[in-house]
Every structure is written in structure tokens, then in C-alpha cells.
Amino acid sequence: MDTQFVLKMEHISKTFPGTRALNDVSIDLRPGEILALVGENGAGKSTMMNVLGGAFLPDEGAKSAIIIDGKEMGAYDAAAARDAGIGFVHQELSSCLQLTVAENVFMGRLKKYKTGMGFTDYNRINRETAKYLEIFDSKIKPSQKMRELKIADQQVVEIIKSISINCKILIFDEPTSSLTDTEVAYLFKTIRRLKEQGIGIIYISHRMEEVFALSDRVAVLRDGCLVDVLNTSETDANTIVGKMVGRSISDFYPPKSGGVGDVILDVENLTVPGLYENISFKLKKGEILGFSGLVGAGRTEVACGLCGLMKTKSARVRINGEPVSIRKYSDAIKNGLVYLCEDRKQLGLFLRMKIKQNISSTNLKGISGKFFIKGEKETDVAKSYSEKLNIKLSTVEQKVASLSGGNQQKIMVAKWLYTNPKVFILDEPTRGIDVGAKAEIHNMLRGLVSGDTGVIIISSELPEIIGMCDRVIVMRENKVMGEIEGKAITEESIMKLATAV
Numbered sequence: 001m002d003t004q005f006v007l008k009m010e011h012i013s014k015t016f017p018g019t020r021a022l023n024d025v026s027i028d029l030r031p032g033e034i035l036a037l038v039g040e041n042g043a044g045k046s047t048m049m050n051v052l053g054g055a056f057l058p059d060e061g062a063k064s065a066i067i068i069d070g071k072e073m074g075a076y077d078a079a080a081a082r083d084a085g086i087g088f089v090h091q092e093l094s095s096c097l098q099l100t101v102a103e104n105v106f107m108g109r110l111k112k113y114k115t116g117m118g119f120t121d122y123n124r125i126n127r128e129t130a131k132y133l134e135i136f137d138s139k140i141k142p143s144q145k146m147r148e149l150k151i152a153d154q155q156v157v158e159i160i161k162s163i164s165i166n167c168k169i170l171i172f173d174e175p176t177s178s179l180t181d182t183e184v185a186y187l188f189k190t191i192r193r194l195k196e197q198g199i200g201i202i203y204i205s206h207r208m209e210e211v212f213a214l215s216d217r218v219a220v221l222r223d224g225c226l227v228d229v230l231n232t233s234e235t236d237a238n239t240i241v242g243k244m245v246g247r248s249i250s251d252f253y254p255p256k257s258g259g260v261g262d263v264i265l266d267v268e269n270l271t272v273p274g275l276y277e278n279i280s281f282k283l284k285k286g287e288i289l290g291f292s293g294l295v296g297a298g299r300t301e302v303a304c305g306l307c308g309l310m311k312t313k314s315a316r317v318r319i320n321g322e323p324v325s326i327r328k329y330s331d332a333i334k335n336g337l338v339y340l341c342e343d344r345k346q347l348g349l350f351l352r353m354k355i356k357q358n359i360s361s362t363n364l365k366g367i368s369g370k371f372f373i374k375g376e377k378e379t380d381v382a383k384s385y386s387e388k389l390n391i392k393l394s395t396v397e398q399k400v401a402s403l404s405g406g407n408q409q410k411i412m413v414a415k416w417l418y419t420n421p422k423v424f425i426l427d428e429p430t431r432g433i434d435v436g437a438k439a440e441i442h443n444m445l446r447g448l449v450s451g452d453t454g455v456i457i458i459s460s461e462l463p464e465i466i467g468m469c470d471r472v473i474v475m476r477e478n479k480v481m482g483e484i485e486g487k488a489i490t491e492e493s494i495m496k497l498a499t500a501v
């Protein structure tokens with residue numbers, strides 16, 4: 001028996017209708033090792049891990065095998081994977097929002113936690129959950145409903161869910177995309193502790209800094225094939241990215257605005273009672289304005305208040321000098337104000353609908369004839385945006401659920417672009433998007449503001465804010481702490497305002 005490896009996946013292939021997602025991929029993992037899994041959007045990373053997690057059966061192949069802790073597994077499902085010691089922190093948060101934190105942690109195992117009367121023993125699951133939350137220094141309460149939590153906290157719960165099953169192998173699928181720098185540092189500390197305990201870790205990320213900060217080896221996937229497995233200490237980011245994309249891409253941001261025009265959006269005294277008061281700011285044509293701050297600083301809430309997604313009081317909003325009244329989100333869209341929200345699953349996409357239906361859903365007028373929706377028009381629109389944003393799909397008839405995470409994000413961008421917005425607010429627009437596609441979206445946004453559009457970017461990624469924005473508003477605890485412009489926008493100046501040190 002080979003005890004050197006806690007996991008061997010050999011000759012794994014997976015075919016979906018129209019797509020060969022994995023093509024004869026083999027990887028292995030030692031106890032206490034961190035293996036980074038990288039590749040462009042749609043390269044097959046999540047699919048590989050879903051096979052390991054028992055969500056997908058791999059294609060049958062004579063040589064294909066999955067060996068966990070020396071034991072060859074036959075065909076197995078998610079429950080069997082969990083029993084074999086596989087923990088999974090998913091890319092798309094998969095918690096039940098209407099259940100409590102503790103119920104989510106013990107989901108699938110609640111049978112073992114019953115009182116004599118046969119009811120769930122809440123005291124016990126709350127107590128155990130509190131123990132784990134403590135390890136994480138978290139303020140979350142076990143009895144809180146999942147839906148009350150920010151995405152970052154929901155993720156913490158998912159991590160706890162996995163470590164509470166005493167897993168031997170723990171998979172992280174882009175765990176940091178919605179965490180702040182401090183939270184990331186915290187997560188890394190936890191991951192290193194898990195490593196010390198001999199847990200094998202597979203870590204999917206689009207961020208090279210993370211790959212180098214954490215991993216022992218890097219496996220690179222491209223178009224469903226394993227390109228290479230490298231020792232992290234013997235390679236560098238350029239080499240890895242080169243293997244990922246098979247071409248070289250520039251990591252430069254597009255040049256900033258030479259000059260800006262008239263005020264396009266003027267917000268005065270935006271107030272959401274009990275949350276924030278009298279937030280005022282302006283956005284000019286040709287300008288990209290950033291909202292920076294730690295997760296939870298109130299940036300998303302300002303966007304939601306402005307766009308009628310939260311009840312506001314006493315705001316005066318002007319677009320191109322004209323006062324507008326925005327009570328609900330449809331008023332915002334009518335006035336050319338659109339908001340791409342940070343969580344595509346909850347508010348953004350109709351996962352069970354086709355790609356083309358999702359893209360046109362925001363602008364049915366655009367594809368309608370006198371009475372009916374024109375099918376060809378809808379298809380053409382979808383095709384043109386898919387090309388523009390380089391969305392990896394086999395046909396626009398596909399359901400959005402069948403796209404890789406990063407490509408779903410691109411569908412969101414496409415669908416809001418199709419409304420021809422005057423003001424485009426994007427909340428964490430490139431979360432989960434690979435390096436190449438990220439550059440495409442950044443270029444596209446710069447192109448957008450060279451017309452008559454103004455763009456607001458909310459981002460927790462400092463390089464993105466610094467690289468993209470002409471002006472930055474920094475928030476902390478639901479207040480505007482200050483504004484930085486031009487060359488003065490630096491990591492230091494932003495963090496100073498964001499953390500008030």
C-alpha cells in the first residue's frame with residue numbers, strides 16, 4: 001500500500017454534453033501538503049474537485065481510479081466522499097440561508113444530534129458550533145440565520161462545516177474571493193494549522209500571491225488537461241500564468257482617464273435609517289470612481305440604497321442634472337442606473353434559464369418586435385456579448401448553471417451592459433475571474449467610460465481599486481472617511497482611511 005499519498009486521482013476524464021471538461025487528468029496529494037490547482041475560467045478545476053467530492057461521476061475508463069488514504073474507491077456519491085474524509089469549501093456558497101449557522105454546520109448529520117424526544121438537540125449543536133467559531137475568533141452566533149450573515153461570514157461557516165467532520169483532505173474552491181485582507185490572513189493561519197495536523201489540502205485560486213504564500217506544489221490545468229505540476233519554491237508567477245493561458249498577457253491596467261466631463265450622477269444626503277446618514281458624492285462622465293473599505297464598511301449598502309434595493313430617506317439624486325426619484329430597482333434601471341451585485345447566485349442570475357435568456361432579461365424591449373420576443377435577435381445579442389467578453393460556452397442555449405464560476409460572472413456583466421447604462425455600479429466585478437478575463441473586463445470598463453457612461457467600482461481588492469479608479473471614496477463603519485484622487489491613490493492612503501490607524 002502506498003502510504004506516501006493521502007490521495008491519488010488517476011486518469012480522470014469528465015464529459016458534459018458538448019464539453020470535455022476533463023481529459024485524462026492525474027494528480028496526487030501527500031498528507032500535510034497544500035496543492036494549488038490553477039487554470040483559466042472553465043479549465044476544469046471545479047469539475048475535478050466535484051469528481052473527488054462525489055458530486056460528479058467521472059467518465060468510465062480502464063485506467064481511471066481514485067485512491068483515498070490507500071483505499072481504492074468504487075463509484076461513490078457525496079455522502080460516501082464525506083465518510084471517506086473529504087471536506088469541501090465550495091466556490092458557490094452552498095449553505096441553506098433559511099437555516100441557522102449551527103444547522104448548516106451539522107447539515108446531513110443532524111440525525112446523530114437528537115434529544116431523547118427525537119428533536120434536534122439545539123443546545124448541543126450550538127455548543128459545538130460555538131467551539132469552532134471560537135477557533136476562528138468569529139463574532140457569528142450559532143443560532144443566527146445564515147441569511148443574516150455577510151458572504152464572508154457565510155464562508156467561515158462553510159469552512160467550519162468541513163473541519164468539523166475531521167476530514168483528511170480539504171478542498172478550498174476560491175475561498176478568499178469575498179474576504180478582506182485581514183480575513184484572508186486569518187484563513188491562511190487556519191489553513192496552515194490544518195496542514196500541520198496532516199490534512200492534505202487542495203486549494204483553487206486565481207490569485208498568484210495566494211498560490212505562493214500557501215502551496216507546496218502547483219497543478220496547472222488548461223482546457224481540461226493537466227499541463228504541469230510544479231514545486232512552488234522552484235517556479236514563479238509568470239511561468240505559471242504562461243502555462244495557464246498558453247500565451248503571455250500583460251498585467252497592466254488600462255491607462256486612466258485623461259480628463260473627465262460633466263457630472264453625470266449627483267447624490268446628496270443618501271440616508272438609510274439606522275444604517276448610514278447623509279452620504280453625498282458625485283460621479284463625472286469619463287470617470288471610474290472606486291468605493292473602498294473593509295468588507296462590511298457599508299459600500300454595498302450605499303449602492304443598494306441608491307438603486308432602490310434598500311429603503312432610503314431624504315436622498316436627492318440627479319442624473320445628468322435632472323432630479324430622479326428611485327423607490328425601487330426598476331426606477332433605477334429606467335433612469336440608466338444599474339447595479340451588478342456581489343453575489344451572483346442570490347440576486348444576479350437565473351441559473352436554470354438559458355444563457356441568452358439571462359443576457360436579455362434586463363432589456364426585453366431590445367429583443368422584442370411589436371408583440372413578441374424575436375428569437376434570432378435574442379440569440380444574436382447573446383452571441384455578440386459572449387464574443388466580446390470571451391465567455392467560454394458551447395451554445396447560448398446552455399443553462400447558466402452549467403457554466404464555470406468565472407463565466408457566470410461574465411454573463412452578469414453582459415446582462416447589465418445590455419441595458420446601456422448611464423451609470424454602471426459594479427460590486428466586486430472580477431471576483432472569481434481569471435487573470436486574462438479580468439484584464440478583458442478592466443479594458444471594457446475603461447472603454448465604457450470613454451463614452452458617456454460613468455462607472456463605480458466597489459472592490460475589496462486594493463490592486464484593482466488602485467489600478468482602475470480615477471478617484472476613490474473610502475468608507476468605514478457606514479461612514480465616508482475620505483476621498484483620494486489621482487496619484488494619491490495608494491495602498492497606504494486607502495488603508496489609513498479604511499482602518500483609521
Ligand SMILES: Nc1ncnc2c1ncn2[C@@H]1O[C@H](COP(=O)(O)OP(=O)(O)OP(=O)(O)O)[C@@H](O)[C@H]1O
Pocket residue numbers: 016017019020021039040041042043044045046047048091392393401402403404405406407432434
Ligand atoms: N454541470 C455541467 N454541465 C455542463 N457543462 C459543465 C457543467 N459543469 C461544468 N461544465 C463545463 O465544464 C468546463 C469546466 O468547468 P469548471 O467549472 O470545472 O471550470 P473552472 O476551472 O472551475 O473555472 P472557474 O475558474 O471559472 O471556476 C466548463 O466549460 C463548463 O462550462
Ligand SMILES: [Mg+2]
Pocket residue numbers: 045046047091173404405406
Ligand atoms: Mg470553478
